[in-house]
Amino acid sequence: MKYKNLFFDLDDTLWAFSANARDTFEEMYFKHGLDALFDSFTHFYSLYQKRNHELWVEYGNGQITKEELNCQRFLYPLEAVGVGNSVLAKQYSDDFFAVIPTKKRLMPHAIEVLEYLSGHYNLYILSNGFRELQAKKMHSGGIHHYFKKVILSDDLGVMKPWPDIFHFALSATQSELKESLMIGDSWDADMVGAHGVGMHHAFYNVSGRAEYPFQPTYQLNDLKELIELL
Structure with a gap:
């Protein structure tokens, strides 16, 4: 051979990953009541994805740490709609990381x-x-x-x-x-x-x-x- x-x-x-992540994000979106802050889940997720991609490039280039990556990517969508709630972002992040590795797809x-x-x-x-x-x-x-x-x-x-x-x-x-x-x-x-x-x-x-x-x-x-x- x-x-x-x-x-x-x-x-x-x-x-x-893409399918499992989207499912998890949507679950957490409604669990944490983000539907009261965004036009739709699609609105929230599009904001997250754009910034997340940029942050991964920065992380790959050594410009930010793993902790900064995870903090900023969950906080950004909230900041984009005028809700810079770092406590909510941390709760969302913690729940997301607890749930996503349990997905089987x-x-x-x-x-x-x-x-x-x-x-x-x-x-x-x-x-x-x-x-x-x-x-x-x-x-x-x-x-x-x-x-x-x-x-x-x-x-x-x-x-x-x-x-x-x-x-x-x-x-x-x-x-x-x-x-x-x-x-x-x-x-x-x-x-x-x-x-x-x-x-x-x-x-x-x-x-x-x-x-x-x-x-x-x-x-x-x-x-x-x-x-x-x-």
Whole structure:
């Protein structure tokens, strides 16, 4: 076989982060009475998503801390409607982080694909997610037992796409670069990072991206394609 080691991103590659997060946000929105402050849940969530994306870029660049990221992204939507209530934002945040890792929804065919691949390859997680959440997500989704090791940016202090985290992942798993494949849905984190260190990469194109600065080794529209590919 060409590859021996498969490195998977977790969020929106295996565990359905976007769907699980939206469900949790909506639950917390009504639990905390935010419907009295915003035109709709969509209004609230659009404000959150825009600022959240900006803050993750800042966090990835080392401009803000993890604590600042989590504080600012929950407070921003409230501030945007003139309610700078940090106590409410903290309560919302605490409840959100308590509930979201209990969600079970996976990406289509995730179990089927992992069941097949685990019998032929060494499987690892390589994620930018937080340590206190990722393990719980994997257990909730019933996929933790497929992976031999979980490598997280939160432990290393370096996020994908920086080369250091890919080199660390290879070293920590005793994997050879030429025998390894990165699989993920994020172009900027997974594909750019793997390409930068010379690792083959499979782009799970869940966003419908049509143009690429470089050609990925493989493109997937469905995880199930990995069974035929590998």
